[in-house]
Amino acid sequence: MKTYAEIMEQLKKPFPPGTVKVSGDGKRGHIPVQVYMSRLEDVAESQWHWRIIGEPVFNFEKNIVIVKGEITLVDAIRQGLGVAKIKNVEASLIKNALMTAESEAFRDACDKFKMGWIDLAPYRDWSKNPGIDVSHQTLIDENPIIEGFDPNIHSVMPVSNRNCIKCKNPLSQNEELLLSMNGIKHAYCKEHVPKQLIKKQL
Ligand SMILES: [Zn+2]
Numbered sequence: 001m002k003t004y005a006e007i008m009e010q011l012k013k014p015f016p017p018g019t020v021k022v023s024g025d026g027k028r029g030h031i032p033v034q035v036y037m038s039r040l041e042d043v044a045e046s047q048w049h050w051r052i053i054g055e056p057v058f059n060f061e062k063n064i065v066i067v068k069g070e071i072t073l074v075d076a077i078r079q080g081l082g083v084a085k086i087k088n089v090e091a092s093l094i095k096n097a098l099m100t101a102e103s104e105a106f107r108d109a110c111d112k113f114k115m116g117w118i119d120l121a122p123y124r125d126w127s128k129n130p131g132i133d134v135s136h137q138t139l140i141d142e143n144p145i146i147e148g149f150d151p152n153i154h155s156v157m158p159v160s161n162r163n164c165i166k167c168k169n170p171l172s173q174n175e176e177l178l179l180s181m182n183g184i185k186h187a188y189c190k191e192h193v194p195k196q197l198i199k200k201q202l
Helices: 004-011 033-047 091-112 117-123 173-181
Strands: 048-052 057-059 064-073 076-085
Touching: 004 033, 033 048, 033 064, 033 091, 048 091, 064 091, 076 091, 091 173
Parallel strands: none
Antiparallel strands: 048 064, 057 064, 064 076
């Protein structure tokens, strides 16, 4: 088992060149969630855990969905907030928005462990502040960036780590989504979810 300090040291290391995805105007950069996930897997192995906190919040007036989650790393917990636009109330587009919001929440939580700070410094105004050394910095809370659907990040999601309360099989991301869309708090797989609780299909 590694200590928290050992893991942090490795998590903060710069990613290979080309990791940061830059927006068309060159002003904003982001790191795909898959990159964060594989760094966590490589460095922290079984010593990290991602979970969604509570239910996603839908706001159909503003057409946004908000997802909150947290990463537990050894004994440290950092929360992340993700917001995504819902382009249309079609089930598939709601699902896309949910997954994007979850990705953003995951990314936000990773950021609080200082992952990718060195790589993203050129795109962040605060990183140029003379009082800040990106490699030895104290935590700063940033507001999440509200972005639309990004096909680069919606397809791979962090594992949910819950098991069905009936058969004990691990839940897939789609099963978690189905439960959260229907406001079902207990963990059920597709087979064991009580049918009368399903109002919205994915
Ligand atoms: Zn089951």
